[in-house]
Amino acid sequence: MHFLTSLRCATIGVTAAAALAAGPALADDPTELSVAIILSAGIENGWDGSLIEAFERVAADEPHGLDISWRYSDPLWGDAAGEAMRLYAESGRFDIIWAHSTYSDQVARLKDEFPDILFVVVGSGNEGLGGNQYWVYKRVHEAGYLLGALAGHMTESNVLGAVGTFPADDVNDEINAFFAGARSVNPDVTGNTSFIESWYDPARAGEFTAAKVATGADIIFQLASNFQPCEEAEILCFGNFGDQNSFSPDTVLSSALALWDPDIRWIVDEWWAFKTEEEPLEGNTELRWFSMAEGGSDIAPFHGLADRVPQEVQAELDTLRASIMDGSFEVPLDVSQPES
Amino acid sequence: MSADLYDGAIVVSILAATLRTMTPLLFSAMGELVTQRAGIWNMSVEGAMLSGAFAAYIAIATTGSPVLALLAAIFAGMMVSLLNAILTASLKVDHFVAGLALNLLAAGLTLFWFRAFISGRGQPTFDGLAPPDWALADLPVLGPILFAQRPLTWLAFLCVPLVWFLLYRTRQGLELRCLGENPAVLDFKGVNVVARQYAASLFGGAMTGLGGGFLILAFSDRFLPDITAGRGWLVVVAIIAGGWRPLGVLAAVTVFAFLEALAIHAQVLGLGLPHQLFLAAPYIASLLLLTHLRHRDRQPALLGEVYRRGER
Numbered sequence: 001m002h003f004l005t006s007l008r009c010a011t012i013g014v015t016a017a018a019a020l021a022a023g024p025a026l027a028d029d030p031t032e033l034s035v036a037i038i039l040s041a042g043i044e045n046g047w048d049g050s051l052i053e054a055f056e057r058v059a060a061d062e063p064h065g066l067d068i069s070w071r072y073s074d075p076l077w078g079d080a081a082g083e084a085m086r087l088y089a090e091s092g093r094f095d096i097i098w099a100h101s102t103y104s105d106q107v108a109r110l111k112d113e114f115p116d117i118l119f120v121v122v123g124s125g126n127e128g129l130g131g132n133q134y135w136v137y138k139r140v141h142e143a144g145y146l147l148g149a150l151a152g153h154m155t156e157s158n159v160l161g162a163v164g165t166f167p168a169d170d171v172n173d174e175i176n177a178f179f180a181g182a183r184s185v186n187p188d189v190t191g192n193t194s195f196i197e198s199w200y201d202p203a204r205a206g207e208f209t210a211a212k213v214a215t216g217a218d219i220i221f222q223l224a225s226n227f228q229p230c231e232e233a234e235i236l237c238f239g240n241f242g243d244q245n246s247f248s249p250d251t252v253l254s255s256a257l258a259l260w261d262p263d264i265r266w267i268v269d270e271w272w273a274f275k276t277e278e279e280p281l282e283g284n285t286e287l288r289w290f291s292m293a294e295g296g297s298d299i300a301p302f303h304g305l306a307d308r309v310p311q312e313v314q315a316e317l318d319t320l321r322a323s324i325m326d327g328s329f330e331v332p333l334d335v336s337q338p339e340s
Numbered sequence: 341m342s343a344d345l346y347d348g349a350i351v352v353s354i355l356a357a358t359l360r361t362m363t364p365l366l367f368s369a370m371g372e373l374v375t376q377r378a379g380i381w382n383m384s385v386e387g388a389m390l391s392g393a394f395a396a397y398i399a400i401a402t403t404g405s406p407v408l409a410l411l412a413a414i415f416a417g418m419m420v421s422l423l424n425a426i427l428t429a430s431l432k433v434d435h436f437v438a439g440l441a442l443n444l445l446a447a448g449l450t451l452f453w454f455r456a457f458i459s460g461r462g463q464p465t466f467d468g469l470a471p472p473d474w475a476l477a478d479l480p481v482l483g484p485i486l487f488a489q490r491p492l493t494w495l496a497f498l499c500v501p502l503v504w505f506l507l508y509r510t511r512q513g514l515e516l517r518c519l520g521e522n523p524a525v526l527d528f529k530g531v532n533v534v535a536r537q538y539a540a541s542l543f544g545g546a547m548t549g550l551g552g553g554f555l556i557l558a559f560s561d562r563f564l565p566d567i568t569a570g571r572g573w574l575v576v577v578a579i580i581a582g583g584w585r586p587l588g589v590l591a592a593v594t595v596f597a598f599l600e601a602l603a604i605h606a607q608v609l610g611l612g613l614p615h616q617l618f619l620a621a622p623y624i625a626s627l628l629l630l631t632h633l634r635h636r637d638r639q640p641a642l643l644g645e646v647y648r649r650g651e652r
Contacts, residue, residue, distance in 0.1 A: 042455075042565060044463050074451065075565070161608070192610045197619050201569040203559035207357055207601070211608040214353030228468060228561045247465050247561050339610065 029276050031065065033095050033268065036088035037072035038081050040101035041199050045225070046241030047258070048072075051100055053242070054260035063265060064272045070098075082106035089114045096271060102126050107133050118271050118281055124169040128285030134270065136263045137170065137289040140241070140297040142324050143256035144174030144221070145331040147238045147299060148181025149320055150254065151219045152189050153313040154236060155182075160191035161212035162221040162338065163205055167195050169335045171223065174240075174256060176334035178221050185316070191217060193338035202226035209237075227251055236308070243300035253308065255300040262290040293325045348481075350605055355485045357601035358594070359493055363558070364389070364551035365593045366496040368575045369582075370503045371547020373589055375421070376579055377507060378540030379520040380428055381644030383439020386572025387446030388420040388545050392552025394450040397563040398457060401464040410553045417549015418542050420446060425541035429534045432646045443572075451565045468557040492554050499547070504586040516540060520640030523647045533647060548572070574626070581629040583638035592629065596622045 035055070039048045052072065059068040071094075073084050081103055088094050089110060096118045099107060102125035111119050111132050119133045128135050151160050160182055162175045175193050182189040194208045205224035212220055213233040220230060223240040227248035230237040239245070239255030266288075273279035290296030299321075302309060309317075323329035368389055375382045395416035400409035420442055427438035458464075469490050471477065476487035507513040516536065518526050523533045555571070556563060574596060582589030603618035 044454075044458065044562070044564065049462075074455070192608070194604070194607050195615055197616065198569055200564045200566045202562060202564060202567065203555055204569065204604070206559050207361065207604050208608060210357060211353060211601075211605045214349055214605070215608055225562065225564065226560055228559065231561075232470070246462060 029064075030095075030272075031067060033066045033068045033271065034093055035068065035070040035096045035098055036085075036094040037070055038084060038097070038099040038101075038103060039072050039075050040077070042075050043072065045199070046239070046244070046255075048075075048100060050242045050258045051098075051260050054264055058261055058264045058268070063268050066268065066272075068268070078106075082109060085110055085119075089117055095275075096120065096267065098122075098267075104129055104133065104135075115281075118267065118274070119283075120267055124171075128283070128287075130283045130285045132281040132283060134267055134281075134283040135285070135288065136260075136267070137287040138258050138260070138263070138296070139170060139173055139289045139291075139333070140256045140258050141173040141177035141333060142292040142331045143297045143299045144177035145181035145184075146317060146321055146324070147221065147254060147256055148178035148183075149185050150181075150309070150313065150317055151178070151221070151236075151238070152182035152184065152186035153316070154253075154309070155186065155189065155219050157216045157218045158186065158188045158190060159216040160189055160219050160221070161209070161215075161217035162191070162193040162223065163208045163212070164193060164195045164223040164338075165199055166197060167337045172337055173333055173335050175221065175223070175338045176336065177331055178238075179338070180332060180334065196224050198224075202228075236305075239300070245300060245303045245305075249304055253305050254302055257298045257300055259296055259298060262295045266290075292321075293327060350609070352481055352484050354598075354601045354605050356488065357604065358598045359485065359489055360558070361597035361600050362593050363490075363493045363496045364555045365571060365575055365578065365597065366590070367492075367499065367551035367554065368548040368572065369578050369589045369593055370496075370499040370586065371544040371551075372575055373544075373579055373582075373584065373586065374503060374506070374516065374547075375540050375544030376584060376643055377517050377520045377640055378537050379523060379640060379642050379645065379647065380425070380537055380541055380544075381435035381439070382421070382424055382541070382544060383436050383576070384420055384424045384442035384446070385439075385548055385575050386568055386570065387439075387443035388417040388424075388548040389552035389555070389572045389575075390450055390566065390568045391416040391420050391446045392549030393556040393567055394454065394552075394563060395549070396553035396556050397466075398453075400466045400468070400557065401457075404466065406467075406469055406557055409557055410550060413549045413553025414546045415549065417545040417547070417552060419545070421541040421545025421548070422538070424545075425538045428646070429537040429541070432648065434646070435644045447566060454563060454565065463562055465561065468559075468561070469554070490554075490558055492550075492558070496554075500586050500590050507586065517640070520643050523642065524649075527649055533649075548575070551575075574622075577626045577630065580639075581626060584640060584643075585638065592626075595625060595629070599625050 041048050043049045043052050055070055076084050085097050088097055098120040100122045104121045104126040107119045120136055122136045126135055164171055196204045202225050205226040206229045209220055209229040218235050220237045222237045227237050230251040231248055236253045237251050239252050241258045244255045245252045274281050372382055372385055392413035396409040396413035399412035424438055424442055427433040428435050471488045471490050477483045519536055527533050578589055578592040581592040599622040603621045607615045607618045
């Protein structure tokens with residue numbers, strides 16, 4: 001009996017020693033990742049809609065074998081967004097809270113209270129808080145430059161226009177690049193930018209577009225969501241953030257695409273490292289954006305308008321895009337407020 | 341830019357834009373003028389216009405028919421106004437509270453139904469109201485200003501004399517004005533005050549819904565939440581600034597629309613001033629108008645007052 005007791009104690013001791021030698025027991029790697037998304041304008045808006053599309057693409061790839069699911073809110077701002085984030089966090093159901101615009105003020109009040117949740121804020125106007133807040137930035141100025149080069153070739157009046165919502169660092173960059181691209185192939189190009197100062201006013205955006213047509217513009221970079229005036233004036237327009245051709249197949253030649261895939265993969269990797277390798281969450285305090293070469297942006301196909309683009313223009317555009325992709329040409333980044 | 345504000349083509353464009361911009365405001369303003377002259381201080385104009393725009397969008401996206409879309413817009417506007425009439429004329433709820441609540445309801449419901457309608461997919465596209473393609477539109481100067489407009493724009497302008505005639509040249513108009521000045525007189529005569537206020541509200545809602553329908557069918561290629569962007573409030577301001585008179589309201593709407601068109605063209609031409617200043621111009625003008633006209637109070641005496649038989 002004494003022998004059996006001694007044997008049991010020895011067995012327990014050896015097992016404990018072996019366990020201690022192996023370090024703390026590792027939990028099974030996570031198989032699911034749940035994301036709560038705070039939208040700023042609604043999925044029908046290119047900015048938000050392109051994010052959801054990117055989530056669908058990334059989820060289909062199942063990075064790290066994860067089953068990624070997400071839930072998104074209606075457009076929310078300020079305190080309402082903060083309350084929604086708190087509800088998502090307190091529910092305990094979400095690993096990442098992706099706040100898809102300027103929300104670092106709201107995240108600042110939550111991030112330390114929920115240290116195991118990875119918070120994401122997006123775009124200009126945010127503050128890099130670090131820790132468990134990551135700051136995703138989106139620049140589509142390389143795509144804007146390509147569209148500008150295309151517009152510079154295609155314009156007959158040499159007058160271009162851009163209609164934006166609000167001036168901001170990550171809006172100004174693509175508009176400036178659009179005009180820079182146009183002037184790079186056609187120094188005679190003139191034109192300017194108008195801001196409608198609203199997220200939800202296609203009627204006003206339309207009137208701005210019509211006014212630009214009246215001043216001689218024959219190609220418009222439409223960042224404010226309305227292509228009806230392009231149809232009435234029978235001119236070509238470009239869309240923004242998402243492929244807008246379906247809204248006006250006869251006028252939307254292409255669009256600057258915001259591709260969030262590398263941003264999402266980066267965040268998923270950070271979360272994975274935190275969960276499986278016990279890497280601390282060390283969010284960026286400086287801007288981080290993915291270039292066109294890294295898959296962060298591109299231009300949409302020409303769809304049914306492809307035959308409107310002369311072959312030599314298409315070839316030149318392909319060459320320019322290739323030089324951007326291989327790094328031999330760097331699109332100038334100008335974030336100053338465009339001339340208006 | 342090569343052009344300037346005095347350039348002939350730009351002046352034509354400004355005037356054409358003024359008429360376009362006026363159209364939804366004018367429909368709504370003439371309708372709500374009738375409602376307000378009947379004593380209902382309708383604050384739900386924004387909600388009715390938004391509901392009209394949404395209903396028109398759903399109808400045209402599903403049927404492709406602009407006529408059905410406009411009818412749907414009128415119906416939606418009438419439904420919002422019916423609710424407003426139930427709350428104010430029947431249940432005697434404070435007019436401001438009822439109107440503001442209906443605006444919130446309309447904003448929430450249209451957003452909810454819109455999301456349910458598109459259910460995560462790209463929203464359907466549609467062909468809206470195009471201007472008629474006829475030779476008159478090619479006339480110099482007058483062509484683009486007058487004849488390249490959609491027929492509903494002409495109808496909106498026609499509404500002004502029609503509403504004037506209704507208010508000032510018919511017995512029904514006299515009684516309607518009396519609703520806002522002294523409804524007890526009508527009550528004493530045996531006229532059903534509540535029923536008349538319902539009728540005036542429904543007319544106002546129909547016209548505002550039509551304005552919302554025009555907004556989306558003529559100006560936009562998509563629906564967006566809160567697409568009316570404060571135009572309903574501008575209508576309320578125009579009615580006050582216009583002294584509750586058809587011609588005065590027409591003048592106020594014209595000033596707002598002209599300033600809006602001017603501001604847009606001035607910004608597009610790059611006149612070197614901050615663009616926010618141009619965009620604020622119509623609203624600054626409305627403030628100035630309201631301040632200036634404050635002493636010329638032509639407001640119906642009992643506008644917004646809850647009428648209870650025997651209290652007055």
